[in-house]
Amino acid sequence: MELIPLTLGSEVEHAVLYKGKGAFVASVSAGSIAEEIGIVPGTELLRIDGEPPRDAIDFQWAEAMSSLTLTVRAPDGVEREIDIEKDPDEPLGIGFATDLFDGLKRCNNHCPFCFLDQLPKGLRRTLYVKDDDYRLSFLYGHYVTLTNLRESDFERILRLRLSPLYVSVHATDVAVRRRCLGNPKAAPIMPILQRLMDGGIELHTQVVLTPGINDGGALTQTVRDLAALFPGVPSLSIVPVGLTKFMPAQRGLRLVSLEEARQVIQQVHSWQQEFHPKFGVNFVYASDEMYLLAGEELPSAKAYDEYPQYSNGVGMARVFLDELAEAKGLELRVKGSTLNPQPSHLRATLVTGSLAVPFVQQLSDFLNDSSIAESQVIVIRNDTFGETCTVAGLLTGQDILHQLRGRDLGDIVFLPRYCVNEEATFLDEMTVAQLEQELNVKCDASAYGPRGVVERLMRDEG
Ligand code: SF4
Numbered sequence: 001m002e003l004i005p006l007t008l009g010s011e012v013e014h015a016v017l018y019k020g021k022g023a024f025v026a027s028v029s030a031g032s033i034a035e036e037i038g039i040v041p042g043t044e045l046l047r048i049d050g051e052p053p054r055d056a057i058d059f060q061w062a063e064a065m066s067s068l069t070l071t072v073r074a075p076d077g078v079e080r081e082i083d084i085e086k087d088p089d090e091p092l093g094i095g096f097a098t099d100l101f102d103g104l105k106r107c108n109n110h111c112p113f114c115f116l117d118q119l120p121k122g123l124r125r126t127l128y129v130k131d132d133d134y135r136l137s138f139l140y141g142h143y144v145t146l147t148n149l150r151e152s153d154f155e156r157i158l159r160l161r162l163s164p165l166y167v168s169v170h171a172t173d174v175a176v177r178r179r180c181l182g183n184p185k186a187a188p189i190m191p192i193l194q195r196l197m198d199g200g201i202e203l204h205t206q207v208v209l210t211p212g213i214n215d216g217g218a219l220t221q222t223v224r225d226l227a228a229l230f231p232g233v234p235s236l237s238i239v240p241v242g243l244t245k246f247m248p249a250q251r252g253l254r255l256v257s258l259e260e261a262r263q264v265i266q267q268v269h270s271w272q273q274e275f276h277p278k279f280g281v282n283f284v285y286a287s288d289e290m291y292l293l294a295g296e297e298l299p300s301a302k303a304y305d306e307y308p309q310y311s312n313g314v315g316m317a318r319v320f321l322d323e324l325a326e327a328k329g330l331e332l333r334v335k336g337s338t339l340n341p342q343p344s345h346l347r348a349t350l351v352t353g354s355l356a357v358p359f360v361q362q363l364s365d366f367l368n369d370s371s372i373a374e375s376q377v378i379v380i381r382n383d384t385f386g387e388t389c390t391v392a393g394l395l396t397g398q399d400i401l402h403q404l405r406g407r408d409l410g411d412i413v414f415l416p417r418y419c420v421n422e423e424a425t426f427l428d429e430m431t432v433a434q435l436e437q438e439l440n441v442k443c444d445a446s447a448y449g450p451r452g453v454v455e456r457l458m459r460d461e462g
Helices: 012-017 057-065 135-139 151-162 174-181 187-199 216-227 258-279 290-293 316-328 352-370 397-404 432-439 450-461
Strands: 023-028 044-048 069-071 078-085 094-096 165-168 203-209 236-240 284-285 345-353 374-379 412-414 442-444
Touching: 012 258, 044 057, 057 094, 135 151, 135 165, 151 187, 165 187, 187 203, 203 216, 216 236, 216 258, 236 258, 236 290, 258 284, 258 290, 290 316, 290 352, 316 352, 316 450, 345 352, 345 397, 345 450, 352 374, 352 450, 397 432, 412 450, 432 442
Parallel strands: 165 203, 203 236, 236 284, 345 374, 345 412, 412 442
Antiparallel strands: 023 044, 023 094, 044 069, 069 078
């Protein structure tokens, strides 16, 4: 049975906060089976058909059956067994405090470039946790290395068809991969991928490109080895390594240079020309950051196929530009009428990191030219992580606050969507609500991107 991934959430955060504490019910849907049988928030699910559930995957699996027996402990401590007969398609209506009831599987690697080793103190507690949990890969698209899989994990992945999974390969050469992972015991990745593929699991893959370690000939070998596994491996992304000012100098790592980024993009384009006629898709994609580092024009939407690695930063910039073109074409409909705004008195500030300025400035120019709002772009320097960190997703609340304080910000500040979590909290624990209070201006971290910004501005104007 193929299971359906749950909606995206801050699952690592939940898993850490509720570490191994069991399957506690956080919410019960009104009118659901769970409500009918008297399950309430705070109830603990102890067993399903006599077996303790390990995670939401076990629960989803059981939920898709027509009959099951739940053993639960109510908040008052009373245990009971409930037999349920139901339509297999009907959900029970239970939301859990975490999807990992038995705790998070930790990483057993020591990658020299590990971002978690490069964090300053004082960030969200959960950011310091090195997770490498195949369940989060299936449920939320997290990249995992597969170095900590036990035989029972393999069997479960294959038995439940937990597909697709997202794998940080970095290199297919055994020695190079071990160096990338800082793990001399890491088993060869190719037989692992082959075994999973043979069991019907799709594996989207990525390479974090670290100059001097897995570039050049090692990268070529990785691309060719993984392409040989298509369609079991349907995509491969190449993303540049990220280094903060806390990276210990003795590790000898450096960022991808402009020239190297250009070479990689050239290689990617030539591989795409080779693969597309055979596969019908480009298969290998450079991340947005790679194009921005190289100062190269982004490919068309078509070149990203179905955006298989969108949430890994592969194609987001293209979608941004295409949304902007759509808005420019005045095709966006707001409140049921064609966008044709009257001159506006709204004033807006668009916040970003330096890498995305060329795109965000285009959005600002459009807002000004079309009189949707009078807007400005403010580029935030990343003092927390250092100036090498130019992506908007790593901006902290404190840096934004310090650099916006005292400036004329207009009526609303748009923040990059990816610098806050689902609870609208920045990496440094500041919330968007706190930022709003400190700056005394409305802040919006959910409407970033041309469509969202235009819709929000039109709504506010109305
Ligand atoms: S796999 Fe590597 S990069 Fe990921 S958490 Fe572990 S050590 Fe860090």
